[in-house]
Amino acid sequence: MDLCRRMLLIRHFEESLIGLHDQGRFEGHYHVYIGQEATAVPALSCLGQKDFLFTTHRNHGHLLARGADPGKLFAEILGRKDGYNHGKGGTFHVAAAELGFLHTSGIVAGIIPLAVGAAYAAKARKSDQITVCLIGDGALEEGAAPESFNIASLWKLPVLFLCENNGKYGAGRAAGAAQSATMAVYPLTDLPVAYKIPARQIDGTDAGAVHAAFSEAVAKIRQGEGAQFIETQTVRWPGSETNWPAVPAPTDVSLAWDVSAVPERAREWYRSSDPVLIFIRELVEKGAATKTEIAEIDKSARQAIEQAARFALASPFPGLDEALKDVFAPR
Ligand SMILES: Cc1ncc(C[n+]2csc(CCOP(=O)(O)OP(=O)(O)O)c2C)c(N)n1
Ligand SMILES: [Mg+2]
Structure with a gap:
């Protein structure tokens, strides 16, 4: 039930963020995690408190899955003083050391060598921390990917690569295509395997499968077996198909049983690929929760997000006197 609440929290956070953007509350590009909630939430629940994480332009769901305060996260994205980095990181560079997030980078693959470096540091210090x-x-x-795989493998570093394959763009395969348009190596797991890193492909909409694969990989790393790689596969949310995210239908838990309220072009995704709705159906069908209990969890997640947005909007922008504080800049 806690995993369900976190998934709904992420979903409502992201839909609400899209609303804030459309109201002109913040500038600049951003990406949302909708459609991948059943990957981060069960995967990151397998980690210990002291483990390290590095993430990308699609980071909000990772942070929230790990227990980030949605008010501080909204504030960061909106450039406000009460954000995780006092509004100076924004969506692309959130760091939250208290949650283990040492860095986020909008540079595709930019964090891979940094994560391998953190794993090397943990090994050198003989700590049992792993890095995701x-x-x-x-x-x-x-190029940063194979270079980092090589070192992580040779030095048996405690690092878990989680590659979220959300299809269609990048190396992800378009629906029905036998091969990726942009990667000569396919399946993608052939790349880490060439560097002798054990790799698995998992359905990223199956929370139970993700949890099982991660528990196993984390245990292997803690036993000293070195780097592991997991690819999770999801179908891209139709709202992330264009440059600017747009919500085809606001999420309501009743969509788990009836998608007729969703515009036709997006209906199939909500019917068969929405990981949050799949998880809700599973909880109810297996008798782990009633529809009423799910509706209550949903209501409390919505309220938490409304309150978080109010907190962020009430937070001031950082003052001019703070512009050069906490930044590295040569004189
Ligand atoms: C080095 C670099 N090249 C290009 C870009 C532009 N860019 C931003 S997101 C993105 C797609 C990345 O695909 P993927 O890693 O699969 O993430 P997804 O957006 O699909 O979740 C690209 C090419 C970038 N940010 N950094
Ligand atoms: Mg992708």
Whole structure:
């Protein structure tokens, strides 16, 4: 039930963020995690408190899955003083060391060598911390990926690569295509396997399968077996198909049983590929929750997000006197 609540929290956070953007509350580009909630939530629940994470332009769901305060996260994205980095990181560069997130980078694959470096540091210090490197399928096209796999494998580093293959763009395969348009290596797991890193492909909409695969990989890393790689596959949310996210239908838990309220062009995704609705159906069908209990969890997640948005909007912008504080800049 806690996983369900976190997934709904992410979904409502992202839909609400799209609303804030459309109201002109913040400038600049951003990406949302809708459609991948059943990957981050069960996967990151397998980690310990002291483990490290590095993430990408699609980071909001990763942070919230790990327990980030949605008010501080909204504030960061909106450039406000009460954000995780006092509004100076924004959506692309959130760091939250208290949650283990040492860095987010909007540079595709930019964090892979950093994650491998953190894993090397943990090994050198003989700590049992592992590092999770959260990347998209597109990151495998960059040279930083194989270089980092090589070192991680040779030095048996405690790093778990989670590659979220959300299809269609980047290295992800378009529906029905036998091969990726942008990667000569396919399946994508052939790349880490060439570097002797054990790799698995998992359905990223199956929370139970994701949890099982991650528990196993984390245990292997803690036993000293070195780097592991997991590719999770999801179908891209129709609202992320264009440059600017747009919600085809606001999420309501009743969509788990009846998608007739969704515009036809997006209906099939909500019917068969929405990981949150799939998880809700599973909980109810297996008797783990009633529809009423799900509706209550949903209501409390919505309220938490409304309150978080109010908190962020009430937070001031950082003052001019703070412009050069906490930044590295040569004189
Ligand atoms: C080095 C680099 N090249 C290109 C871009 C532009 N860019 C931003 S997101 C993106 C797609 C990345 O695909 P993937 O890693 O699969 O992430 P997804 O958006 O599909 O979740 C690209 C090419 C970038 N940010 N950095
Ligand atoms: Mg992708």
